[in-house]
Amino acid sequence: MFVETGQDRRLEHVPTHPDWVAEIRGRVRAHVDETVRLRCAEHVHSMRGADFVAGVLSDFVGRGKYLRSMFGYLGWRAAAPDSPAALAAVSGLELLHAFALLQDDVMDRSQLRRGRPTVHVQLASWHRGQGMSGCPDRFGESGAVLLGDLCLVWAEQAMRESGLPRAVLDRGWPRYDEMRSELAVGQFADLLNEARRVPTLDEVMDVLRRKSGNYTVRRPLELGAAMAGAAPELLAALGDYGTMVGEAFQMRDDVLGVFGTDATGKSAGDDLAERKATSLVVLAREVAGPATRGALDALLHGSDEADGPVDVAAARVAIESTGARRRIEELIATRVQSALRLVDGAVADGVLGDDVAAVLRAMAVRCADRVS
Amino acid sequence: MFVETGQDRRLEHVPTHPDWVAEIRGRVRAHVDETVRLRCAEHVHSMRGADFVAGVLSDFVGRGKYLRSMFGYLGWRAAAPDSPAALAAVSGLELLHAFALLQDDVMDRSQLRRGRPTVHVQLASWHRGQGMSGCPDRFGESGAVLLGDLCLVWAEQAMRESGLPRAVLDRGWPRYDEMRSELAVGQFADLLNEARRVPTLDEVMDVLRRKSGNYTVRRPLELGAAMAGAAPELLAALGDYGTMVGEAFQMRDDVLGVFGTDATGKSAGDDLAERKATSLVVLAREVAGPATRGALDALLHGSDEADGPVDVAAARVAIESTGARRRIEELIATRVQSALRLVDGAVADGVLGDDVAAVLRAMAVRCADRVS
Structure with a gap:
């Protein structure tokens, strides 16, 4: 499950180039919009409802926040100058994300996404x-x-038709392919975690990294940087930064999935209603005393014979009482601090420029601290 | 829906190179098996049931008949000598087909495929x-x-990692991309046809071409031929041949979907049970008198309020009584004759060699006349 929020009020407290962030996003958005329009005109026709279907898809893709494309482009810019072809290549990551969300929402039977009914609804x-x-x-x-x-x-x-030279693309394909398979296998593992009564926190974190964290931040950054021919030290720093920010991003997702409001563009309490074994829920269970753990298990799993709807409010109270929310917030903060230190270190080592560093810092906070 | 049969007893009556057909299939199979094994080892691990899941997928892919890869390779061989790299490239078509079947069976809720329970089952x-x-x-x-x-x-x-030179692959990508999108959109249109009470035969044939016929024969042939640098006349002849054989293939599917037995590897009468508006069913409705048409509609559609299971035996009798089965058989035979004439013409014009022509003739009959 992915949660996407709207405004980020904390961004202004971080030194950055907000105009540059907005500019990148605008360019990515324009490119993605045009791609969807052209592909639909090319393929989605000659059937009942073709215009409606194309409209639903365009609207859905157009309401994204373009995080993955932006990280892809930042990876590129960490090692190479601006390139419309590179931007076109990484803009495809938005379509990869749309693929994941469309199918994920079907599998989760989610009702709301990006502030609208999900596409299958x-x-x-x-x-x-x-x-x-x-x-x-x-x-x-x-x-x-x-x-x-x-x-x-x-x-x-x-990506293939972006206009980037072959040698450049060839530096990207292995990472791109790895990311795509990892995404599908991660979702598969997630299905298994949902189906198990008690995964461990380690297992949940592994799925979290594979399914969402990696492909939201780390893989896009590495893809862009690898295509740009980044030095190994830069690639390593960006990869570590991506792991930290991706985990923080997904743990924030998990917090919002339990305590979030409608501002996330998804139904509040969805993770609880779907009995998902997220990092927050599993941590709560692990740190709870026997009584609270029993209460949580009863609330979230009930019995195999009679699985009624989850009492979301009661489950929230039980989770809150364990202190797991505070522990998760600490884990998130730790990861953001690590990410910021990695950026500082890369700048100090002379492998990362100040301009990209500033945006990476801002994006770390943005991903970890989405205001609901 | 795709029906796949086992032995083809008619093949021996057609002059061909059976050893060559068997050899191509063996090489394709070995390559596909190895690909699935390697990819699973690379990606499907570190989760519960990983070995089981990899085994299910390998078994499923390995039980295919490799028609699409064989047509892809024949397209290549129509214009170029044997090439392991070309064979590796077109072997990916088997995985594309596996993708289509896996998701198609979920959407149709099919229970049997290739003589086994479907993968989702x-x-x-x-x-x-x-x-x-x-x-x-x-x-x-x-x-x-x-x-x-x-x-x-x-x-x-x-395809990308086949080892074919860039220039060769670049002749293939536009056709490959077209085929992939056409496949998904064709399946979408098929969902709409299932959902409509009375599509016309023209609409059904259009879906049939887009969803299955094209991608089974025509597109693979064109893909292989285009990569091999075939002359326009050869490409055109192969394309027309592919349309004819693809339509015959799919109409045979539709006949087997109503009158087939377990030898197809699928449940007998599946198309009727699923109320699919196939070419046979729609033609039966169009040529039926008012009484039989009313009976067919009642059998296949019932009322919106009470959709009980379809009386498959009664629907078979009603369809048979219209003479539609004989008409479909005539349409299939017409297409095979056209395909054979196209092959003869291409040989006479000197654009196609005798050896590939002989295999194409055999494959036309094989596709149109699968013995159930």
Whole structure:
């Protein structure tokens, strides 16, 4: 599960180039919008509802925050000057992300995403409104999976057709391929964690890194930097920074998944309602005394025979009582501090410029401290 | 829906190089097996059930008939000499096909494929046997979708990493990309056809071409030929041949989907049970008199309020009574004749060699006349 928030009020407290962040995002957004428009015009036609389907997909992709493309571009800029072709290549990461969200939301049966009904819910509503035969929910889920497939294909095309020279792309493909497979396998492992009663925190953190953390920050950064021909020391620093910020990002997700509000663009308490074994929930269970642990297990798992809806409010209270939320906040803060130190070190070692460093610092805080 | 049969007893009546066909298939199979083994070792590990999941996927891919890769290689061989790299590139088409089948079977809720329970059914059984919490069927469906995603990614990697020179691959990518998007959009259109009460035969044939016919024969042939640098006349002849054989292939699928037996490796009567508007069903409705049409509609659609299971036996009798099966057989035979004439013409024009022509003739009959 991924949570995406709106404004980040903490950003202003960090020295950065806000205009530059906004500019990168604007350029990525324009490129992604155009890609989706062109691909839909090329392929999504000659069937009932083609315009509606293309509209749903464009709107969905267009409401992203473009974090992954921005990290990809920052990775590039850490080692090379501005390049529209590089920006085009990493903009495909937004489509890769759209693929993951579209299918993830089907698997989780999520209802809200980016402040709107999820795509499979929108497709189901349309099907219902058209008065067609067959099951609307089933149509919505299948349709969203297929739109995800298209985004996965188009993401790869965006990179291959970016205009970057072959030698540059060839430095990126191994990392790109690794990221794609890791994403799917990570989601698979996540399904298993949901299905198990009691994963350990280590297992949860492993899934968290593989499924979300890595591909949100670390892999995009490394992809951009590798294509730009970054030195091994720079690649290593960016990779470590990416691990720290990615874990912080996902743990923030997990906190918002329990204590978040509608401002996340998702349903509040979704993780609890879905009985997901997130870092926060598993940590709460591990640090709880026997009584609270028993209460949590009863709230979140009930019995196999009678799985009623989860009492979200009661589960929140139980989790809060363990102190796990504070512990997770400490873990997040630790990771942000490590990330900032890594940036400082790279600057001190002369492998990273001040301008990119400033944006990386701001992005670390932005990812870890999304205000709900 | 795709139907895949076992032995083809008609092949021996056609002049061909059976040893060559068997040799190509053996080489493709070995390459695909090795690819799946390597990719699973690389990515599918460090999670519960990893060996089981890898085994299910390997077994599933390994039970294919490798039609698409064989057509891809024949397209190559129509214009260029034998090349292990070309064979490696087109072997990825088998993984693309695995992607389509894995997700298609989830969307259709199919139970049998290639003579075994479908992958999502196998995953669900495993989940149930492990006694994990959560819904086994849901796990099975999500898991199969994710394995499909991996196959889609690995298919593209097989082509890119085949060892073919860049210039050769660049002649293939536009066709490859077109095929992938067409496949997903075709499946989407198929969902809409299932959901509509009465599509026209033209609409059904359009979906049939886009979803299955094109990507089974025409696109693989064109892909191989284009990479080999085939002349426009040869490309055109192969494309037309591919359209004819692809349509015949899919119409045979539709006949087997209604009248097939267990020898297809799928459940008999599946298309009827799923109320699919296949070419055979829609043609039957179009040529039926008012009484039979009414009976067919009642059998296949019932009322929105009470959709009980379809009476497959009664629907078969009603379809047979319209004469639609005979008409479809005529349409299939017409297409095979056209395909054979196209091959003869290409040989006469000197754009196609005798050896590849003989195999193409045999493959036309094999695809159109799969013995159930």
